[in-house]
Amino acid sequence: MKPPILEMRRITKEFPGVKALDDVSFQVKKGEIHCLVGENGAGKSTLMKVLSGVYPHGEYAGEIVFEGEIQEFGSISDSEQAGIAIIYQELALIPDMAIFENIFLGHEIGNGFTINWNETVKRAGEMLEKVKLDVNPATKVKDLGVGKQQLVEIAKSLSRDVKLLILDEPTSALNEDDVENLFDLLRDIKDQGVTCVLITHKLKEVIEIADAVTVLRDGKTVCTLDAHEGEVSESVLIRHMVGREIEDIYPKRQHQIADEIVLEVNDWTAYDPNIGRTVFESVKFNLRKGEIVGFAGLMGSGRTELARSIFGNPDKYKTSGNVYIKGSKKNFRHPQESIAAGVAYVTEDRKKNGLILIQDVKQNITLANLKEIARRGVVDDNAEIKVATDYKDSLGIKTPSIEQKVENLSGGNQQKVSVAKWLYVQPEILILDEPTRGIDVGAKFEIYTIMNQLVEQGMSIIMVSSELPEILGMSDRVYIVSSGKITGEMPIEEATQENIMHMATLN
Amino acid sequence: MSFVKDIQKVLRQNIREYGMFIALFVIMAIFTITTKGIFISSRNISNLLNQTGYIAVLGVGMTLVIVIRHIDLSVGFLAGFLGAVAAIAMEFWGLPVYVVIPFALALGALAGSITAFLVAQMGIPAFVATLAGWLIYRGAILVVTEGTGTIIISSDAFNALGNGFIPDIPGLNFLPEVHKLTLLLGIITMILFVISEINSRRRKQAYNFEVLPMNVFTLKLVFASLVIAGITWVLSGYNGLSWTVVIVLIVVAIYHFVSTQTVLGRHIYAIGGNPEAAELSGVNVKKITYVVFSSMGMLSALSGMLFASRLQSATTTAGNLFELDAIAAAFVGGVSAAGGVGKVTGAIIGALVMMSLSSGMNLMGIGIAYQYMVRGAVLAAAVIFDVATRSTGK
Numbered sequence A: 001m002k003p004p005i006l007e008m009r010r011i012t013k014e015f016p017g018v019k020a021l022d023d024v025s026f027q028v029k030k031g032e033i034h035c036l037v038g039e040n041g042a043g044k045s046t047l048m049k050v051l052s053g054v055y056p057h058g059e060y061a062g063e064i065v066f067e068g069e070i071q072e073f074g075s076i077s078d079s080e081q082a083g084i085a086i087i088y089q090e091l092a093l094i095p096d097m098a099i100f101e102n103i104f105l106g107h108e109i110g111n112g113f114t115i116n117w118n119e120t121v122k123r124a125g126e127m128l129e130k131v132k133l134d135v136n137p138a139t140k141v142k143d144l145g146v147g148k149q150q151l152v153e154i155a156k157s158l159s160r161d162v163k164l165l166i167l168d169e170p171t172s173a174l175n176e177d178d179v180e181n182l183f184d185l186l187r188d189i190k191d192q193g194v195t196c197v198l199i200t201h202k203l204k205e206v207i208e209i210a211d212a213v214t215v216l217r218d219g220k221t222v223c224t225l226d227a228h229e230g231e232v233s234e235s236v237l238i239r240h241m242v243g244r245e246i247e248d249i250y251p252k253r254q255h256q257i258a259d260e261i262v263l264e265v266n267d268w269t270a271y272d273p274n275i276g277r278t279v280f281e282s283v284k285f286n287l288r289k290g291e292i293v294g295f296a297g298l299m300g301s302g303r304t305e306l307a308r309s310i311f312g313n314p315d316k317y318k319t320s321g322n323v324y325i326k327g328s329k330k331n332f333r334h335p336q337e338s339i340a341a342g343v344a345y346v347t348e349d350r351k352k353n354g355l356i357l358i359q360d361v362k363q364n365i366t367l368a369n370l371k372e373i374a375r376r377g378v379v380d381d382n383a384e385i386k387v388a389t390d391y392k393d394s395l396g397i398k399t400p401s402i403e404q405k406v407e408n409l410s411g412g413n414q415q416k417v418s419v420a421k422w423l424y425v426q427p428e429i430l431i432l433d434e435p436t437r438g439i440d441v442g443a444k445f446e447i448y449t450i451m452n453q454l455v456e457q458g459m460s461i462i463m464v465s466s467e468l469p470e471i472l473g474m475s476d477r478v479y480i481v482s483s484g485k486i487t488g489e490m491p492i493e494e495a496t497q498e499n500i501m502h503m504a505t506l507n
Numbered sequence B: 001m002s003f004v005k006d007i008q009k010v011l012r013q014n015i016r017e018y019g020m021f022i023a024l025f026v027i028m029a030i031f032t033i034t035t036k037g038i039f040i041s042s043r044n045i046s047n048l049l050n051q052t053g054y055i056a057v058l059g060v061g062m063t064l065v066i067v068i069r070h071i072d073l074s075v076g077f078l079a080g081f082l083g084a085v086a087a088i089a090m091e092f093w094g095l096p097v098y099v100v101i102p103f104a105l106a107l108g109a110l111a112g113s114i115t116a117f118l119v120a121q122m123g124i125p126a127f128v129a130t131l132a133g134w135l136i137y138r139g140a141i142l143v144v145t146e147g148t149g150t151i152i153i154s155s156d157a158f159n160a161l162g163n164g165f166i167p168d169i170p171g172l173n174f175l176p177e178v179h180k181l182t183l184l185l186g187i188i189t190m191i192l193f194v195i196s197e198i199n200s201r202r203r204k205q206a207y208n209f210e211v212l213p214m215n216v217f218t219l220k221l222v223f224a225s226l227v228i229a230g231i232t233w234v235l236s237g238y239n240g241l242s243w244t245v246v247i248v249l250i251v252v253a254i255y256h257f258v259s260t261q262t263v264l265g266r267h268i269y270a271i272g273g274n275p276e277a278a279e280l281s282g283v284n285v286k287k288i289t290y291v292v293f294s295s296m297g298m299l300s301a302l303s304g305m306l307f308a309s310r311l312q313s314a315t316t317t318a319g320n321l322f323e324l325d326a327i328a329a330a331f332v333g334g335v336s337a338a339g340g341v342g343k344v345t346g347a348i349i350g351a352l353v354m355m356s357l358s359s360g361m362n363l364m365g366i367g368i369a370y371q372y373m374v375r376g377a378v379l380a381a382a383v384i385f386d387v388a389t390r391s392t393g394k
Helices: A044-052 A076-082 A099-103 A117-130 A146-158 A176-191 A203-209 A234-242 A303-310 A335-340 A350-354 A361-373 A381-395 A411-424 A441-456 A468-474 A497-504 B002-013 B015-034 B042-067 B075-091 B097-121 B126-144 B156-163 B180-206 B214-236 B243-261 B263-273 B275-280 B285-311 B322-332 B344-364 B368-390
Strands: A004-015 A018-029 A033-038 A061-066 A069-071 A084-087 A164-168 A195-199 A212-217 A220-226 A261-272 A277-288 A292-297 A318-325 A328-330 A343-346 A429-433 A460-464 A477-482 A485-491
Touching: A004 A044, A018 A033, A018 A044, A018 A195, A018 A212, A033 A044, A033 A176, A033 A203, A033 A234, A044 A076, A044 A084, A044 A164, A044 A195, A069 A076, A076 A084, A084 A146, A099 A117, A099 A146, A117 A146, A146 A176, A176 A195, A176 A203, A195 A203, A203 A234, A212 A234, A220 A234, A261 A303, A261 A460, A277 A303, A277 A460, A277 A485, A292 A303, A292 A468, A292 A497, A303 A343, A303 A429, A303 A460, A335 A343, A343 A411, A350 A411, A350 B275, A361 A381, A361 A411, A361 B263, A381 A411, A411 A429, A411 A441, A441 A460, A441 A468, A460 A468, A468 A497, A477 A497, A485 A497, B002 B015, B002 B214, B015 B344, B015 B368, B042 B075, B042 B156, B042 B214, B042 B243, B042 B263, B042 B285, B042 B322, B042 B344, B075 B097, B075 B126, B075 B285, B075 B322, B097 B126, B097 B156, B097 B285, B156 B243, B156 B285, B180 B214, B243 B263, B243 B285, B243 B344, B263 B275, B263 B285, B275 B285, B322 B344, B322 B368, B344 B368
Parallel strands: A018 A220, A033 A195, A033 A212, A084 A164, A164 A195, A292 A460, A292 A477, A343 A429, A429 A460
Antiparallel strands: A004 A018, A004 A061, A061 A069, A212 A220, A261 A277, A261 A318, A318 A328, A477 A485
16 A cells, blocks of 8 residues: 555635535545546636645645645645646647747756756756657747647656646647557656646546546545546446436437538638648538538647638638538638628637637627627617526526626536527537537537537537547538548448548548 | 625625725825815816816727727827817918817827728737837927927817816806806706616616615615715816816717627627637627727827817927826726726726826925826826736626
8 A cells, every 4th residue: 555645635615605625635645647537617626726836725724735744835836846746738838939948947957047058958858758759859849739748848847856747638639649648658757656646538548547536526525446446437437427327428319411511612722821831622521401510630630720711711821612601602701701601610719719708608698699689789788688598598508697707617618608609690500619628528418419409400510529439429420631631521320430540640 | 784795795896896986086085185175176176177188088098999908109199299280270271170170080080090000900019000100290290380389279169178168057146156057967967877777777677687786776876976966066166067078078978888888899898808709709800900099099189189279279299198198097997908808987087096196296285206106106006906806806
């Protein structure tokens, strides 16, 4: 029995009106990989913020014991001093700096006044070797893919003699190869004696890598399972997370796909003058009324670019080829024009470019279709509140009030607000880019149910997704995109994880 | 004591909004005491409001510019330049006032749209683009006043903008010391305010939305009515409402309405909150940028004319530092540098706070050097307050 490196005892943290953590206990043994799972809003991030000192000692009740001593972290630098490092979903690297500068940012090597760059570069090289990243340490971080950036981030933590490494949703932006690399690395540094806590939504990954799993639900610890005792399986975890067994997380739908083609794209090519390369080439696909078409592929394969080029081309790509909406040729120059033609696009990153976080739920829902509730340019407040209340009820958006700022909602509810905004423009074609990224199983199920209702009502949906089970569970037809080209198309009956992955890695 | 609790709760939830009113109130109270009542005298308040006018209109426009995450440094000398152009148009070209005013406003809007072209079309940071404007308009004032130096304005109608008062109702003999029309307008405003508040509360209740508890609501009505009554009484004790105040009130009313009730206003705040999300929601970011900068230019022209009218002349240094006063007014009024947050009514309060400080310290005989320092400290304090209360707001 290994001794615990970290013990959080009876942690309670309250926000005005909400108990985010209620008497949570959390124990991590030295040298293990410990997964922390739970639905959105279960309290995982809050718990980690308590641990890292974001919420300083005194703002929570309970105690933290790290390496046998009671800790009272007053700030993040205190916890870093003690050997705790957190790597967030949004990476904290400076894109325009070289790898070696990033790794030693904040603890530069030198005499305290000037920096010893030669030593820095040499040490950075050693760190990169440790994380098995074979690039020149002088490379700028912005020139690396997301997967490699994550490795740099880990190298940065290791350079500080980290004892406990916490990764928050590290795989949400990675493709399968990068995930494998990352996991190999985590096993490696585990052997070097570093303890890892992994926060994730992906249960398959939990089963693959975890030595132990702690499940949180509604701010309480549900249980801690030992993976080596054979207690952990996907259905067990889901049961603990939601308090019920989900038989099938993809709800069935009854619908008719009409023959009518609502969107047809031919020979569609886009060149991005900002980065100076062709983002996709000679793309051809179509979408029928009442159909969900999945776009599978790896990160960076050009699916998001494709969606955005059709949705008014906000990135100003130089395009050639034809886009037909219900048979008539379109050349959208602004999202405005696409919206008017009945196309809506739910962005992949709701925080970055989907929602106005500082505004409230109702303002976000009506933003794209204000003219509907305005007369001669004047917004009717009461009509707006009515619209927002209707969507809140019909989509089940959990918020204390429609006047709540969106930044205070959980990820799943934010996504519902995002979807509500686009439903309110009453589109015929709805493009969903990674519709369930970073949201929990329960909220996913609700999003899928909404999608089913929409196609049953005759809407057509394009779903861009990097999660193969989601593609297989929800699509009627699948296109596979790889390196800016469509490498395959198949009806759902023929699609399997294996043949999709095969086509997605062509080129 | 649920009443006290209700009030505490409402105050806590709206501390950001009420904070600057409280600050203004405190500042005025302090000066009233230290000047033994001279500060609150009708004559001084009337002067104070007239002096605030040309900064207040700039502050209103600046608020929207900052809300969409830009800045406009060129407004001061643009105001000075257009004031001089207006003077030249009247004195040398012989154009009548009713032509000159719209002409100057149009020129202002044009100047603003040039700034918008640089910012929205060419992608130049607003700070740089408007710094260039600052230099150019500064030069332009010197050019147009080169031959004559200060241009004296002879039009009485134009000079009334900055110095005149609305006429009184003729033939009324009671209360000889009081401006009756001002009093009447004040009472009408008070009644309209109460009616509109009650109506809006009733409409909200009809939809089952959250409203203020009845006792707090009543208190708010009584308090606001008292404030309106107080201002009315003080003003009607001197010459009544000045044309400057009337103009500022009209500008604020229009901008408040546009920014809170219209699609245009929503789009402005959406861009401020998240420009990329706004663009993807079908908001035309470029168009809105043009609208906001053009309005800023137009208000600069108005500010320049108010100032020229007040001095009854166009001078070579008109507009100096106006832009910084306007930016300070906007920040004291609660606009956030991160964009997307800030009310145009806040800018008026901000302008009043800054002007009250000058006026009060002048009356106390405090030197100009210390006045600058105090105003700087108040500006910093306002922004510190804003940052500190941001997380606790709803």
